[in-house]
Amino acid sequence: MPPVLTAVELTKRYGDVTVVDKLSFDLEPGTVTGFLGPNGAGKTTTLRMLLGLARPTAGRGLVFGRPFAELRRPATRVGAILEAADLHPGRTGLDHLRVLAEVLRLPPSRAHDVLVEVELVDAARRRAGTYSLGMRQRLGLAAALLGDPELLILDEPANGLDPAGVRWLRDFLRAFAAQEKTVLVSSHHLAEIAQTVDRVVIIDRGRLIADTRLDALTSGGRGLEDAFLELTGEARP
Numbered sequence: 406m407p408p409v410l411t412a413v414e415l416t417k418r419y420g421d422v423t424v425v426d427k428l429s430f431d432l433e434p435g436t437v438t439g440f441l442g443p444n445g446a447g448k449t450t451t452l453r454m455l456l457g458l459a460r461p462t463a464g465r466g467l468v469f470g471r472p473f474a475e476l477r478r479p480a481t482r483v484g485a486i487l488e489a490a491d492l493h494p495g496r497t498g499l500d501h502l503r504v505l506a507e508v509l510r511l512p513p514s515r516a517h518d519v520l521v522e523v524e525l526v527d528a529a530r531r532r533a534g535t536y537s538l539g540m541r542q543r544l545g546l547a548a549a550l551l552g553d554p555e556l557l558i559l560d561e562p563a564n565g566l567d568p569a570g571v572r573w574l575r576d577f578l579r580a581f582a583a584q585e586k587t588v589l590v591s592s593h594h595l596a597e598i599a600q601t602v603d604r605v606v607i608i609d610r611g612r613l614i615a616d617t618r619l620d621a622l623t624s625g626g627r628g629l630e631d632a633f634l635e636l637t638g639e640a641r642p
Contacts, residue, residue, distance in 0.1 A: 406434050407470060409556050409587045410455065414464035417450050417611075424450045426611040427464065432556075432589055437582045439602040439619075440591040443637055447611035448591045449487065452558055456485055468556065480509045484549030485558040486542075494534025498525060498544050501533055505548055519547040524573065538565030546574075557581065559590045563597060575601045599629040609637045 408431035417425040425447040432438055442448050453459040455466040457473035465472065469482060476482050492501055502516035520526050523543040528536065536544065542565050549557060557578075563571050571594075578588050578601055592598050598605070605622060607615040614636050615622065622632050 408432055408467075409434050409469060410589065411467040411470075412451070412455065412464070413467070415451060415454055415461050415466055416463040417447070417454060417459065418462045424611050425454070425461075425608075428608060428611065428613050429464075430606045430613060430616045432587050434555075434587055435582055435585045436603045437578050437588040437590065437601055438604040438606060439598040440589055440606050440608075441595070441598065441633060442608040444593075445610075446608045448608065449560060450611075451608070452485075452487060452560055452589075452591065456483070456487070456558065458487075478510075478552070480511070480552035480554065482552070482554055483556045483558065484552065484554035486545045486549050486562055487558075487560045492533040492536070492541065492544070495532055497530050498533055498536070498540075498547075499529040501544065502547060502551065506551055509552060511551055515551050515553075519550045522550055523547045523577075539567060539570050542566060543570075555586050557586070557588045557590075559588065561592055562590060563592060563594055571597055595630045595633055599623070605629070607633060607636055 411431040412428050414427040414429050415425055416427055428451060440448055450459060454461050455468065455473065468476060473479060499516055499520065502519060503513050506513055506515050520529050523546050525540065525543045525547060528540060542562060546562060563574055566574060575597065578590065582588055602619055604618050605615060623629055
């Protein structure tokens with residue numbers, strides 16, 4: 406099957422500073438891939454280019470074989486969380502999702518459906534201003550799921566979740582991928598990533614330093630954290 410997402414020598418420069426440097430990788434259907442790197446490695450900039458939110462200086466990103474901007478009804482193909490949801494504090498979680506569903510030309514019933522998926526029904530009629538960080542993360546995931554997408558792109562989705570919430574997220578992402586759907590998740594929680602993903606893409610200073618199956622990277626008894634620190638350490642002079 407063709408890749409769900411492809412980065413082809415993606416490059417982003419701001420003046421003389423190269424943030425992403427000829428980065429290439431792709432995602433296969435039915436997989437969960439961890440997108441890893443130290444702070445400032447270029448992860449969020451890469452995700453923004455893939456989603457059409459930043460223009461590459463060179464190279465290209467393809468989603469389902471075409472630039473994101475060329476997708477018809479992209480919310481039905483891709484769901485994304487790149488930062489905390491921008492919520493009106495006086496609006497309930499349910500109303501927040503209903504407004505988004507209307508903007509995306511989706512049935513209003515999807516708002517309730519996704520609240521069920523993220524186990525936030527009990528707080529659906531509470532004002533978003535009263536939500537904890539973990540609840541806002543779940544509401545952001547619910548928004549990403551509104552269009553019943555085939556691909557999820559998530560930047561630090563476990564932030565603010567308690568241990569039970571982190572475990573729930575892990576199980577959710579694995580079940581999502583089991584439907585032949587695909588996940589790209591950026592996170593600094595390496596212990597959790599090690600229990601969640603099939604593959605890892607590791608970058609440092611905007612450059613690819615590993616693109617491999619998790620079991621291959623951690624063979625010989627070393628953990629993901631050790632492998633990550635070794636690779637990112639070797640990538641620096």
